[in-house]
Amino acid sequence: MQHRIGVISDTHCPRFPRVPEAVWKHFAGVELIIHAGDLSTLSVISDLETIAPVVAVQGNVEQEEVVMTLPIKKEIRVGGMRIGIVHILGDARSYARTARQEFPEARVVIFGHSHNPYNQEHAGQLLFNPGSANDRRRQPACSIGQLLIDDEAQAVKGELILLP
Known part of the structure; x- marks a missing residue:
């Protein structure tokens, strides 16, 4: 079976009024959305749930409702893949x-915080940061991502998506 998972982080709402409209186009048809923290408000989850179910962790810039509701880290399974989710993975040299x-035990670790997209394998573990959907900082564009999981081949691929 093939799985397509949307990955987003650092939406920082309401500092930014909402999740960018392009997210709905790029995430159309995904079976799950993973938010790697810094939602800031829980309304981001309900907005994204109009596309697909959402799994999220808290970041370091959250309103109290998010801190009281979401875990700091979480591990899930999609098909045969274990996926770890955390907001802060530390310094890039020690990712x-x-x-x-x-x-x-995770085959994939999804993280956010830096606003810098990252998509690299390290000793059989894919490390994936989709960048920020709203705040590009030092990047040329805002970005999101997707994971493509192939159960039969036991393979996973991360793709970064630049937003307009």
């Missing part, structure tokens, strides 16, 4: 070590 410590 691989930190990911392995936090999620030793």
Whole structure:
């Protein structure tokens, strides 16, 4: 079976009025959306749930309702893949070590915080940061991502999507 998962992070609503409209186009048909933190408000989840079910973790810039509702980290399974989700993975030089410590059995670790897209394999573990959907900071564009999981081949691929 093939799975297509939308991945988003650092929406920072209501500092930014809403999740960009382009997200609805790019996430149309996904079976799940993973939000890697810094939603800031829970309304982001209900907005995204109009597309697909949402799994989210809290970030470091959240309203109290988010902190009281969402975990700091979470591990889920999609098909045969274990996916770890956390907002902060630490310094880029130690991503691989930190990911392995936090999620030793995960095939994929999704994170956010830096607003810098990241899509690299490290010793059989895909580390994936979709960047920020609303706040590009030092990047040329805002971005989101998707995971493509193939159960039969036991393979996963991350794709970064630049937003207009």
